[in-house]
Amino acid sequence: METFTDLVLKLIEATRNHEYYRDVECINMIASEGLKSPAVKQMQSLASDLEGRYAEGENDLEGHVKVRYYQGQKYMTQVENYATDLMKGLFKCNWADVRIVSGTHANLATFKGLSLAAKNRKMVVTPLSCGAHISHDYTGLAGNVLGLENINHVYDINEFNIDPDRSADVIRAAKPGIVTFGGSLFLFPHPLKELKEVCNEVGAYVAYDASHVLGLIAGGVFQDPFKEGADIISSSTHKTFPGPQGGVIMGNFDSSRMERAIKKIQFAVFPLSASSTHLGRLPALGIAALEMKLFGAELAKQIVKNAQTAGQYLYENGVKVLCEKKGFTRSHQIAVDIRSFGGGNKVAQALEDANIIINKNLLPYDDQGSKSDPSGLRIGFQDVTRRGFRESDIKHLCDLMLDVIKGKRKPSEVKTDVIALKKEFNTVKYGFQNIEEALSYIKKI
Template sequence: GAGHAYVQPVSGVVANLAMYTARTRPGDTMMCLSIPCGGHISMGKEGMGGTAGAVHGLTIEYWPFDEKRMNIDVDAAVKKLREVKPKLALFGGSVFLFPHPVRELADVAREVGAYVGYDAAHVSGLIAGGQFQHPLREGVDIMTCSTHKTLPGPQHGMILCRRELAEAVNRAVFPGVVSNHHLHSMAALAVALAEMMEFGREYAAQIVKNARALGRAMYERGLDVLCPDLGFTSSHTVVVSVTKYGDGGEIEKKLESANIILNRNLLPWDIREGRNYKRPGGIRLGTSEVTRIGMKEREMEEIAEFIKRVVIDGESTQRIAQEVSEFRKDYQKLHYCFDSAAEAYEYIALKKF
């Protein structure tokens, strides 16, 4: 649904900064998610060193948030849009369990003079694979993303937008925020995009199946997985409250010592309950990488069991680390990709001509 795509941003943060540069001026107001509710640091206020506030000088207002459903509160958001009248209404974020209500809010944003943006850094591969919402078809003007999460390419960035915004976006990137677009990553990005065209639907579908299966498996083992009544997630991400067993920083380190890599994560209520980003109440898990190496729902049961043994049972992380390494030995091949660079470039050439 994009009229224009631009691949020169060198990261998702740079893509966001270019979006701010193209459509806002310092002192304008942007509405977005707060960081505890899933927003990215590139959306942050000046006082926290966020890109939007500290670098571009935007005034930040937050979307009203439904903590139970882990999503933007539509009715409250309509009211706040009309009160605040932002220049940019930004959807998307870093904790992104369910599609955001773009279709419900885009027209209201335009009524008050706002452009509509969408940070798809975490879900761009799911969007490309037809397993998430379609932001540009639902009313988004500009969509930014990184290219190394659910879109499994090199560390880079990308912007997609309506055709009439192409010139402003291009100039915001160069000469605005990029002088060298890291040409060495372009071939890898081309291959990753070709692989998404060929294998993306199957890959994205399995990512979401695995995330739901992992959420359910952890929940059945006694972990406090968020949003059980909504199926835990509609994306690649699962979020767990771990305050019964410690804090997210402590649990993150324990699991890392057991060869299970995930990250601590703020929960929407953490700040008011006295927690902080170093010692938050949650952990965040994603299934894009384990899916890429061939794991499916059955393996999510095994992963959940490893996590339960560390977090709930308090078993020796050294012993579990050995078991995890043994488990991982059976998954050494990448899936949903071309077998060789030559095959990838041949595919690109065929699509081009």
Template sequence: MNDSVFDYVLKHQKAADERLYLVSSENALSARARFVFLTEVLNRYYFPLETHHHWAFPGNEWLEAVYKRCHELLSEATGARFVNFRPISGVNAMTVALAALGRPGETIAVLAPENGGHPITVKVAERLGLKAVHLPYRQEEFSLDTALVADFVAREGVSLIYLDAAQILFPHKLREMRSLLPNSVKIYYDGSHVMGLIFGKQFQDPLAEGADFLGGSTHKTIPGPHKAFIATNDAEANERIAQWSRVLISHDHGGDVAALAIVLEEMRGRWQEYAAQVVKNARRLAEKLHEKGLPVIAERLGFTRSHQLWVNIAPLADPYEAVLALARCNVISNTIRAPSLHGGLALRLGVQEMTYCGAKEEEMDALAGIFEDLFIKKSSETLAKARVVEIKRRLKTAVDPEAISRIADMLSSRKE
């Protein structure tokens, strides 16, 4: 082998520097947050002295300050008294939540994958001894069928509703659903995809609207590291969550905790502006794509109120081939099985990363032009790629490519 792993990483970085990322489950990470991963915080354990007398590793008083700050900032952003950020991913948080809030033999209700639900939820639930049933849903409205939920929950004996939307354009009808259900039925809102919009007050406020729990990952509309949390105002349930998080997670990865805390500090006071621009950009891109002849889903409802928009690309190109064509032009996206297409594939585009890097409506217009070039005008990919370069020049980067290059040169010259 001629190339080392280090070489592969540098090649990936160089390619990434030239790309526009439209994957709705990713975001950029600031230079300050990335810096954490070059420090000792990355490879040290932290266990609180007051709760781990026989096990705590001393000398971590500054890590203790980081953890406390992270808790304060997450509590402020979510409006919750209790926040557990031990989970290391969204599915890990889901596993902790289902283990803590459900008992073997009980029934939980989730979104079906064909209605936007996460495909892993049912598998995790069943492995924990839970029965999972699919909530009634109106695909033409991209919404839960709240008129049927109360009878459905009573008939199925549901104890927990787990809202696990991975494909989400519009807010859930939480207030309406909560008003129809007994208090004994708990609602868990997995906001992985829209958490940054929730923090920015641009989507919905789950805990204020009737959800008992708010959880999810921190690297989608939150421009943070791969981490997750669970928030609640229920003290007794929080104890169960804490217990199961200690069982299922040996350590919570202090580097990720510190990076998340830095992002929360950086975004404090900026959430609303950022989230509002994300939604503006998503709607603008959807409108412009529609005007140019691309079939964007949910036109009747205004296309989207989140960071996502879905394009029914199949009438114009094979969906998988469309993704590859975009990638050759340095536009990275993916496909989903979109609600309303009855199993058909659509492009799922997310504008949160471009927005974080400074994109506004002007960049959305230019981006729509690239899609028009490729799929309507059938122009050359060379032309589309050149237009990507123009857009990329107008955006800021999370980390200066020249700084990355200098660090790489320095490390390459070191003898380990």
């Protein structure tokens, strides 16, 4: 049996190995993972005391600290208020809550709060099989934890999107308290503006889970949920938005209806679902917001361009990338049906053996029980884009992937090329290398 000290030594070694393997030697194409800049990481390390503190209490309707139940808060309160205001400024809304520790927590507080404010506990969601996150579903948080009654949007597999007309009929018939949009397998903007009117008609709150696309929204290349009629945005802060792992909820306090919703969501945050709010991430969140304000448009545009380039290139080279007629994607991800090359499990493993990290994914038409061997792959381009990949680099990366997918070369041979390619892209662009650089940039503008 291993001794306690053996375990500690192994723990340290595994951590070092992981950092080297995934940060230096692998190319990351997991669509749900972001890439922080050195300045964001530096800010995280500067906040190590903050990371251990508590700030339980209530916030006001601007999202600012109102009451705290612990002493020693004077700077912590400032940090939380500044991070809140930076997120409000970036997303042009007048209320935000940054006490949220993850996207799932954001959904927990949003769905709980809205269900308390709404007239009933019915929630219309995208089917899990068509890209919703498990937290939206009756088998996950929404049903099993919160006891909400789920009713599905009608999904059009050919369009890879919610069917606006038939979903309008569902909403009209069900008269739910909440209608949600957004998802995990999320290629095209959801028909929020098309369905806003019917949501109003039945008096439903509209919630938009922006976890995957928050950075694209900040960059102005994806639908703007607030402009299209969302009441609340819930989100992770670490996918296309390249901040520290955490979450945020945002909205607009502009009516008694929204006042009621925001107050209920705040109640669902504290005291219902948060005690320590992981304050150490907040300074880094603020720096990520600054980077997205300055460089987000350019970054987001290139992410989508790279995803579309890969879609076209893989398709032309015999891989069934979905939604060819629609230009493959308008987000950071593409979806691939990889059955003719052995299925999601086999191909994702072969790519991992070549140090290209991708996730296998159920496609809407799969038997939803076959999670261990789905038909598909979901491929994300936010990490490689932030490392500086442009269209020609993406094609080169696709060639390496094609070698593995088609079995032209052994993954172990391709791995050597992947490590070499990664070495060429070992800096993070569209952001700051350190806090001093951020400060001098701000002073100049």
